[in-house]
Amino acid sequence: DCLWSLAPAWRFAKQTGRTLVIDWRGSCYLDEPFTNAFPVFFEPVEDIAGVRVICDDDLNRRSFPGPFFPAWWNKPSIDCVYRPDEQIFRERDALDQLFQSKRDSDATTVVCDACLMWRCDQEAEREIFRSIKPRPEIRARIDAIYREHFEPYSVIGIHA
Numbered sequence: 001d002c003l004w005s006l007a008p009a010w011r012f013a014k015q016t017g018r019t020l021v022i023d024w025r026g027s028c029y030l031d032e033p034f035t036n037a038f039p040v041f042f043e044p045v046e047d048i049a050g051v052r053v054i055c056d057d058d059l060n061r062r063s064f065p066g067p068f069f070p071a072w073w074n075k076p077s078i079d080c081v082y083r084p085d086e087q088i089f090r091e092r093d094a095l096d097q098l099f100q101s102k103r104d105s106d107a108t109t110v111v112c113d114a115c116l117m118w119r120c121d122q123e124a125e126r127e128i129f130r131s132i133k134p135r136p137e138i139r140a141r142i143d144a145i146y147r148e149h150f151e152p153y154s155v156i157g158i159h160a
Contacts, residue, residue, distance in 0.1 A: 001115050001117055002024055002027070002037070002038075003128060003129070003132075004115075004116070004117040004118065004120075004125065005112065005114075005115055005116040005117060005119075006022065006128050007116075007120040007124040007125040007127070007128045008095075008096075008099050008112070008116045008119045008120035008124065009112040009116070010048055010049075010051060010124060010127065010128060011099065011120055011121070011124040012098070012099050012110065012112075013051045014049065014050065014051045015102055015104075016104040016105075018051075018104075018110070019051070019052045019053070019054060020048065020051050020052070020053050020054070021053075021054045021055070021059070021064070022036075022038045022053060022054070022055035023036060023038075023055075023059050024036050024037035024038045025037070025059060025060070029041075034060055035057060036055070036056070036057045036059050038055045039055060039056060039057050040135075041134060041135060041138060042055075042132045042133060042134060042135060043132070043133045043134070043135055043136075044056065045131060045132060048127065048128065048131040048132075049127050049131060064108075064109045065108045065109060066107075066108060066109060067106075067107045067108060067109075068107055068108070068109050068110070068111055069094075069098070069105045069106075069107035069109070069110045069111070070090070070091045070094045070095065070111065072087060072090075072091060073109075073111045088113075088114050089114070091111075091113065091114040092114035092115065092116065095110075095112055095114060095116060095119075096116065096119050098110070099116075099119065099120075
């Protein structure tokens with residue numbers, strides 16, 4: 001879901017000349033809420049097809065300027081602790097409308113914190129998958145599993 005949501009965010013950054021920040025803190029894939037999951041799983045990138053990328057684990061020391069889009073993110077932090085599902089769905093729909101319009105936002109920072117899976121063209125998705133690489137230790141484990149279980153066979157992969 002993170003990778004699929006990255007594609008429309010990248011496409012928006014490319015269309016508008018913005019910097020793409022990959023901030024996967026609070027990921028359900030890690031037990032450390034303040035660790036950015038992206039550099040845990042993927043090699044660092046500074047650019048994806050002409051779009052400047054910030055994806056390091058320095059995000060806890062950075063601050064991004066407002067105003068923000070969607071407007072929810074302009075509230076004081078204490079008011080944003082609980083975000084109901086209905087709010088997340090509203091944000092997803094507002095982001096989708098913005099991205100589909102191919103226009104920029106007046107907001108200084110656009111926050112894509114709703115699942116935007118299947119909300120982008122295949123070429124953008126392919127660009128993301130071409131541009132990011134698993135960390136060497138993860139790639140080695142993938143290769144080992146492949147050699148052990150799949151190499152001698154014709155393989156059809158299905159994910160349901």
